[in-house]
Amino acid sequence: MKTNLNVNGEDRTLDADVRTSLLDALRMHFDLTGTKKGCDHGQCGACTVLVNGRRINSCLTLACMHDGDEITTIEGIGTAPDLSALQAAFVAHDGYQCGYCTPGQICSATAMLEEFRMGWPSNVTDDVTASPDVTLEEVAERMSGNLCRCAAYPNIRDAIMEVAEAKA
Incomplete structure (x- = not known):
């Protein structure tokens, strides 16, 4: 399924199975590996990202549910030369x-x-x-x-x- 996401200020199109979690989309399809897979059950918070400014556990939501949403990962908050x-x-x-x-x-x-x-x-x-x-x-x-x-x-x-x- 094609899903349009704005990830760290960049418009991206994801073409993936509807069962793909937002976490797996970020890590495996967009190569944004800063977001970590911890428990994969929403209990540890390692996968926390911002969706439209609100924090969520990205392992508990499907990427296709966020068509048109703004996603901010750790890479979008700051980088080594320009830390938040x-x-x-x-x-x-x-x-x-x-x-x-x-x-x-x-x-x-x-x-x-x-x-x-x-x-x-x-x-x-x-x-x-x-x-x-x-x-x-x-x-x-x-x-x-x-x-x-x-x-x-x-x-x-x-x-x-x-x-x-x-x-x-």
């Missing part, structure tokens, strides 16, 4: 350790900071009628869908907090 603020903070705070979960962590954190900007509450937000404060508790809750086997969570949270405070 979050990528630079992950490096500065040693929030990547083995690095396998890092692309999903950064994609998720990018969307999470936008959720804060829009005033979206989380499960731990005390007053859901007010814009939530960026706290360690809020960040931990909002990033709970992204697992890190190296247990770099304190460093990941510190990196996110640094960027969040700079945007405030």
Whole structure:
């Protein structure tokens, strides 16, 4: 099935079986290997990408469901010579350790900071009628869908907090 996607600002056409996940389309058809296949069941967050600005687990959705959508992968957030603020903070705070979960962590954190900007509450937000404060508790809750086997969570949270405070 032909599917038109805008991937990292570039219009791309995918001609693949309708059962092809968005994750497999990105990795195997478009050679964008930054997005990782972890559990392939939506439990680890390694495959997190942004679809129209919102974070999703790309292993749980079919590519053909995203015809016309804007997909942002880690490659679209920043590159080695031009890191995003979050990528630079992950490096500065040693929030990547083995690095396998890092692309999903950064994609998720990018969307999470936008959720804060829009005033979206989380499960731990005390007053859901007010814009939530960026706290360690809020960040931990909002990033709970992204697992890190190296247990770099304190460093990941510190990196996110640094960027969040700079945007405030």
